[in-house]
Every structure is written in structure tokens, then in C-alpha cells.
Amino acid sequence: MTHFSKALLLVAAFGLAACASPSRFDSIDDGANTAARDSNAIIPGSVNDPTSTAYFNQTIGDRVFFVVDQSTLTPQARGTLDAQAQWLMTNSDYLAVIEGHADEQGTREYNIALGARRANAVMEYLISKGVAPNRMKFISYGKERPVEVCSEEACYSKNRRAVTIISSTLTG
Amino acid sequence: MKTCLAALLTAVTLILSVQTAAAQDGPLRIEITEGVIEPMPYAVPAFVAEDSAAQAYAEELSRVVAADLTGTGLFREIPREAHISSISSFAAPVAFADWKAINAQALITGAVSAEGGRVVIKFRVWDVFAGQELGQGMQFASTPDGARRLAHKVADQVYARLTGEQPYFDSRVVFVSETGPKNERVKRLAIMDYDGANVQYLTSGNALVLAPRFSPDGGRVLYTSYETGAPQIHVLNVGDVQSRVMQPSEGMMSFAPRFSPDATTVIYSLTNGSNTDIWAMDIASTATRQLTSAPSIETAPSYAPDGSQIVFESDRSGTQQLYVMPAGGGEATRISFGEGRYGTPVWSPRGDLIAFTKQNAGRFHIGVMRTDGSEERLLTASFLDEGPTWAPNGRVLMFSRETQGAQGATTLYSVDISGRNLKRVRTPAGASDPSWGPLQ
Numbered sequence: 001m002t003h004f005s006k007a008l009l010l011v012a013a014f015g016l017a018a019c020a021s022p023s024r025f026d027s028i029d030d031g032a033n034t035a036a037r038d039s040n041a042i043i044p045g046s047v048n049d050p051t052s053t054a055y056f057n058q059t060i061g062d063r064v065f066f067v068v069d070q071s072t073l074t075p076q077a078r079g080t081l082d083a084q085a086q087w088l089m090t091n092s093d094y095l096a097v098i099e100g101h102a103d104e105q106g107t108r109e110y111n112i113a114l115g116a117r118r119a120n121a122v123m124e125y126l127i128s129k130g131v132a133p134n135r136m137k138f139i140s141y142g143k144e145r146p147v148e149v150c151s152e153e154a155c156y157s158k159n160r161r162a163v164t165i166i167s168s169t170l171t172g
Numbered sequence: 173m174k175t176c177l178a179a180l181l182t183a184v185t186l187i188l189s190v191q192t193a194a195a196q197d198g199p200l201r202i203e204i205t206e207g208v209i210e211p212m213p214y215a216v217p218a219f220v221a222e223d224s225a226a227q228a229y230a231e232e233l234s235r236v237v238a239a240d241l242t243g244t245g246l247f248r249e250i251p252r253e254a255h256i257s258s259i260s261s262f263a264a265p266v267a268f269a270d271w272k273a274i275n276a277q278a279l280i281t282g283a284v285s286a287e288g289g290r291v292v293i294k295f296r297v298w299d300v301f302a303g304q305e306l307g308q309g310m311q312f313a314s315t316p317d318g319a320r321r322l323a324h325k326v327a328d329q330v331y332a333r334l335t336g337e338q339p340y341f342d343s344r345v346v347f348v349s350e351t352g353p354k355n356e357r358v359k360r361l362a363i364m365d366y367d368g369a370n371v372q373y374l375t376s377g378n379a380l381v382l383a384p385r386f387s388p389d390g391g392r393v394l395y396t397s398y399e400t401g402a403p404q405i406h407v408l409n410v411g412d413v414q415s416r417v418m419q420p421s422e423g424m425m426s427f428a429p430r431f432s433p434d435a436t437t438v439i440y441s442l443t444n445g446s447n448t449d450i451w452a453m454d455i456a457s458t459a460t461r462q463l464t465s466a467p468s469i470e471t472a473p474s475y476a477p478d479g480s481q482i483v484f485e486s487d488r489s490g491t492q493q494l495y496v497m498p499a500g501g502g503e504a505t506r507i508s509f510g511e512g513r514y515g516t517p518v519w520s521p522r523g524d525l526i527a528f529t530k531q532n533a534g535r536f537h538i539g540v541m542r543t544d545g546s547e548e549r550l551l552t553a554s555f556l557d558e559g560p561t562w563a564p565n566g567r568v569l570m571f572s573r574e575t576q577g578a579q580g581a582t583t584l585y586s587v588d589i590s591g592r593n594l595k596r597v598r599t600p601a602g603a604s605d606p607s608w609g610p611l612q
Contacts, residue, residue, distance in 0.1 A: 069491075071446065104556065104574070104580075105531070105556075106515075106531070107472070107485075107492070107515035107516050107529050107531070107558055107559070108382060108383060108516075108558065108559065108605070109383070109427060109428040109441065109471040109472045109485075109515070109516065110469060110471060110472070110485065110487075110492055110515050112403060112425070112427050112428075112441075112443075112471075113441065113443060113448035113469040113471050114469065116425060116443045116446065116448060117446045117469070120445050120446040121446065124445075124446075137423075139401065139402045139403070139425065140403070140425060140443070141380075141398075144357070144359075144380055144382070145355070146354060146355050147355060148355070149353065149354040149355050149577075149578040149580070150577060150578050151555070151576040151577045151578075151580060
């Protein structure tokens with residue numbers, strides 16, 4: 001199925017009302033989806049829909065992790081980013097903002113710069129895999145937006161991250 | 173409000189001329205450079221209320237004066253219960269024997285009047301053992317909403333006379349107020365008196381804000397805001413609380429701004445790709461100039477008080493270290509060589525020292541070193557101390573301390589450059605990133 005016909009299917013399944021919703025990917029419990037299940041189709045927008053944000057975030061993985069004070073991509077990170085790049089190439093209606101983050105062990109300004117290095121490393125890698133630069137931008141939050149709150153390596157290793165946030169140009 | 177107050181604050185009025193100092197062994201003086209171990213004992217009896225309206229102020233203002241002085245760690249107040257004499261008239265002669273008996277070396281007497289919507293405070297400082305006035309009596313006046321500042325002005329005079337140093341009590345601090353859990357922090361710019369009183373909020377909390385920095389005259393504040401999505405330098409007028417974005421380069425991240433000592437220039441960090449360098453922007457023309465061009469991270473720049481040099485941090489050697497370069501850019505000299513990582517350098521207003529954050533062996537420290545990197549001294553140690561700012565007299569530092577763990581919270585602390593008198597600055601909520609403004 002071409003990307004274009006998938007997009008058409010998506011629009012058809014949701015109907016006009018769903019298209020107007022700013023969070024259409026979350027609203028999977030309406031009548032349209034019941035109809036979709038009956039016809040044994042993949043629920044559009046669900047984690048099983050390979051064109052969905054949910055699929056990107058959960059199945060491919062929206063984030064990669066870094067070693068302390070480093071912005072080098074680990075082999076595992078490269079694996080995730082290879083899949084992200086392939087997905088972005090397939091789903092060309094999506095834009096990506098890459099957010100760089102650091103753990104709390106560091107001074108505020110330095111961590112903003114370090115988060116930028118990490119986000120930029122991800123962006124450069126995606127570009128090297130063929131994703132158009134004009135579909136992506138990055139920002140750094142330094143240590144300002146931790147996802148885990150403990151002061152141990154178990155949390156720090158989750159906070160030293162770059163997250164690829166995708167959004168569809170079709171959502172409007 | 174503040175500008176109105178400033179206009180109303182009358183300049184010093186001499187209320188009494190003292191006889192020319194009779195030959196003395198030397199004025200009562202506490203030398204704070206020599207590492208004071210024993211604080212100087214002093215007494216502040218309740219100020220005299222000279223009219224009924226003044227009763228609402230007299231006691232409170234005398235307590236603010238005492239809190240300022242005792243809070244330095246250089247002076248020890250002799251409690252009221254120990255006083256033998258009280259002061260019922262500002263003009264009456266001082267019973268020195270009664271103050272000597274309780275070993276008060278300095279005595280501060282004061283009186284307040286508050287009729288007609290104008291609060292007037294007058295004070296005298298006495299060298300008890302010499303039986304003489306120290307300096308001359310003075311008075312200050314303001315509208316009622318500025319009354320507390322009058323007490324800071326009195327304490328500043330007392331501090332200056334007893335230490336020979338520039339004072340710092342009548343000053344304000346701009347900082348980031350923090351509420352909410354660690355993973356959902358709401359940060360707002362706020363301003364307060366140096367002792368934590370009179371907190372006012374300057375931003376709403378809708379956008380993440382970081383690291384405010386006062387202009388040299390205290391009238392403006394530079395800060396970093398995520399209001400537009402990406403971090404950008406903003407400038408805010410303290411008087412009318414209006415702010416605007418200073419976009420030095422469209423679409424790029426800018427942060428870590430500071431004013432030059434003459435307030436004509438802003439130095440800051442700009443991120444281009446993976447590289448962060450230091451730039452300068454002329455405020456009037458908005459013309460920008462790149463000051464560093466290394467592939468490493470260069471950030472946290474701070475001018476020397478004469479404007480001739482800039483200290484900053486860079487990881488060009490592989491770890492964060494401190495460097496000094498000419499204000500126009502050019503060759504930088506590394507000044508930090510101890511173990512660990514060094515960041516957030518700030519040049520002292522006296523020009524003699526650079527304060528910094530040091531990270532070593534899993535601990536954070538606030539420290540000071542000479543401007544050539546010699547004589548490094550660590551003043552604090554904790555899980556996370558960060559971001560020192562200098563009191564206007566270069567004798568005290570304020571910084572953020574964050575506690576460990578899921579419930580971790582940030583608070584402000586101050587410490588002497590000797591490492592003594594570490595104490596918490598009370599704020600209504602969490603607080604970080606202090607910037608200490610000038611003496612008003």
C-alpha cells in the first residue's frame with residue numbers, strides 16, 4: 001500500500017469530526033473504530049497502525065540514551081535511529097522535533113549545551129540516513145525536564161536522552 | 173512603586189554634629205578580612221516611636237536592623253532581656269556604664285516618626301567603651317510601603333562604620349521561583365529584598381525561565397525563556413515588568429546572557445548545530461559579534477568589573493574548565509587546574525576573585541579563586557550546589573542548593589567568602605538561580 005492510500009484510509013476511517021480533533025491519534029474508542037474492527041482492519045492511529053505516532057513512539061522507540069557527559073550514539077541508539085529514519089522516510093508527512101536532555105549532575109548552562117549536542121547528534125544521524133533536514137529541528141532542555149526523579153544512575157540513565165517528537169503536517 | 177519610593181527616599185540628613193573626635197586609640201572596627209572568629213557584641217534597644225503612628229514601625233525596624241547585622245555572622249546581638257538601660261529618648265545622653273556592664277561594644281539607638289504618610293528613621297552608632305559616637309547621626313525617609321528598606325539603610329551605615337567595607341543590605345535579588353514536582357517544575361522569575369522579604373513575581377510560569385541576571389543599575393533583568401519554544405534571551409524592565417525577546421540569531425538557541433559593566437553589551441551563548449560559542453550583542457544597534465570559535469561548548473560568560481576581560485567555561489580540554497579572554501575575544505587562558513569540573517564562573521565586583529561551581533567525586537561545591545586561578549578555596553559541599561552570585565560588596569555569595577532524590581527541592585543559601593556563615597535564605601517556595609543586584 002502506498003503511503004498516499006494509507007493516508008486516505010486514515011482519513012476515511014476517522015471521518016470529518018475526528019479530523020477536526022487536535023488529538024485524533026488518542027481517540028480510538030469512537031464508532032468509526034468499531035466499524036474498522038468489524039472489518040478486521042488495523043485500527044488507524046493505534047500502536048498496530050505502522051503509520052501512527054503511537055507506533056513510532058512505542059514500537060520503533062522515540063528516544064535514545066547517552067553515556068554520562070557524552071553525545072556519542074551507542075550501537076543500540078543507532079539501531080533505534082535506523083528504524084526512526086526508515087519510518088520518517090516512509091511517512092513523509094511527518095515533521096520531527098528532536099529534544100535533547102541531560103541528567104541533573106551538571107550545571108544548568110552546560111547541560112543546555114550538552115542537550116543540544118545530543119539532539120544534534122541524532123538529527124545529523126537521521127540526515128545521514130536520508131531524512132530531509134528541513135523536516136527536522138532540535139531544541140535542548142538541559143536538565144530542566146527529567147522523566148525520572150530519583151537521584152541514582154537508574155534514573156539518570158533514562159534522563160540522558162534525545163527524544164524524537166513527531167507531528168503530522170496533515171493534522172493542521 | 174520602587175521608582176516612586178526611590179524618589180522619595182531623601183538623601184542623608186545630618187541631624188547632629190559631633191565634636192571633633194578626641195584622640196582615640198582608633199575607631200571601633202571589626203576586620204573581616206582577617207577571618208573573624210568571635211563576633212562583635214552589640215545592642216539595639218527598641219527604637220523610640222516619636223508619634224503614635226510610628227509605633228507600628230519602631231520595633232519592627234529595629235528588629236530588621238538587628239537581623240541584618242547578626243545575619244552577617246560578624247556581630248552578636250546582646251538580647252533585650254540582658255539590657256540594663258532602655259532608650260526612651262533619642263536625644264538623652266547614653267548611660268555608657270549600663271552598656272559596658274553587659275559588654276556591648278557597639279550600641280545602636282534609633283527613633284521613628286510616621287506622621288503625614290512619611291516614615292522617617294534616625295539613628296546613631298556608639299562606641300560604648302570609648303564613650304563616643306561612631307560617625308554621625310543620620311536619617312532616612314520614605315513612604316510607608318518602603319519603611320522596611322529604611323532599616324536596611326540604617327544597617328548598611330552601621331555595617332560600613334564597623335567594618336570599613338561597602339555594605340549590601342539595601343539590595344535586591346532576582347531569582348527563579350520553583351513549584352511542583354521535579355518532573356513538572358513550574359518556574360517563574362521573582363524579585364525580593366536580599367533577606368527574602370517583599371517577593372514579587374515577574375513572569376506567569378507559563379514558559380520555562382532560567383538564570384535571570386540584573387543589569388548593573390538593577391533596572392533590567394536578562395533571562396532565558398522557552399516562551400517561543402526554544403531557549404531565547406529576553407530582557408525585562410523591573411519598573412513596569414514588561415519584557416521582550418532579544419533574538420540574536422533567528423532559529424538558534426541563545427542562553428546564559430549577562431550585561432557588560434557599562435550595560436551597553438550583552439554576552440551570551442549561541443548554539444549552532446552541536447557547537448555552542450560565546451557571542452556579544454550591542455544592545456543599541458543589535459549588532460552581534462562572535463567571541464569564541466572552538467568546536468567545544470563555551471558558555472556561562474561573565475565580565476570583569478572593568479569590562480576588559482571575560483571569564484567563561486569551556487570543555488575544549490575534554491572537561492568543563494574556566495578560561496579568561498579579552499572582552500573582544502581572542503586567545504583564552506585556562507585558569508582552573510584542580511581535580512574535577514568547573515563551571516558558572518562569576519567575576520567579583522571588587523575584581524579580585526572569581527566564584528565558580530565545582531563538581532568533583534559526585535559532590536558539588538561553591539568556591540572562589542584569584543583571577544589567575546591561584547588560591548582556590550571551596551566554601552561549600554553538597555549533593556548539588558550551583559550558580560554563585562556576588563553581594564554588591566564582594567564579601568558574600570548567594571547560590572542554589574538542590575537536595576537529593578525524588579522529593580529534591582531547591583533553596584537559596586548564602587555564604588561568606590571565608591566559607592563561614594552558611595545560611596539559608598527564606599523564600600515562599602523553592603528558589604534557584606539567584607542574581608544579586610546593586611546597592612540601592
